[in-house]
Amino acid sequence: MSISQFRPISVTPILLRLAEKLVVRNWLFPAIDSTVIADQFAFNPTGSTTCALTFFMHHVTTLLGDNSYVRCLLIDFSKAFDVVDHGILVSKLSQLNIPPCILHWISCFLTGRTQQVKYATKLSAFQPINMGIVQGSGLGPIIYIVMESDLKNISKINILFKYADDNNLLVPEKNRY
Secondary structure, three states: OOHHHOOOOOOOOHHHHHHHHHHHHHHHHHHOOHHHHHOEOOOOOOOOHHHHHHHHHHHHHHHHOOOOOEEEEEEEOOOHHHHOEHHHHHHHHHOOOOOHHHHHHHHHHHOOOEEOOEEOOEEOOOEEOOEOOOOOOOOHHHHHHHHOOOOOOOOOOOEEEEEOOEEEEEEEOOOOO
16 A cells, blocks of 8 residues: 555544534535535435436436537546645635634634554654545535535536536537537
8 A cells, every 4th residue: 555545534522523513504504505515416415326326317318319429527536625725715615604703613623733643553743734624524525515616617508517526527519618
């Protein structure tokens, strides 16, 4: 195994996870435009892998009714959660209609974190975490949706849908873009 294959493990206290879920349910989900959630099939109460596959097959089949072929561009952003810039994310969150205290709480949640590596019985020194979203947290998935929310189609004919950090673009033959 190479070092790039290792993933961080973040353990958050139970009470913090409950607080995160309250913030998501009471402030973040209501503040996010429904069109942002509509094309994301993961991290969504009404989404699933089955829904994403059904959506994909329906739209490819429909587009093939008027086109000889459909281009399918399937993009998986490598380590997408690990490279989220906190400044950009907080800027996007500040555009939402959420109370300033919640925005500040999320900003504090993201910053001031450290990590340590354990190999066998040896421990490294603590190092600051300057980027990324805490995976396995209650807050992580929804703020990732906010982070990628400005990824949109250029053409109304194209169909974009997302599943976590996978982005899928369907482009019919009869498209000038």
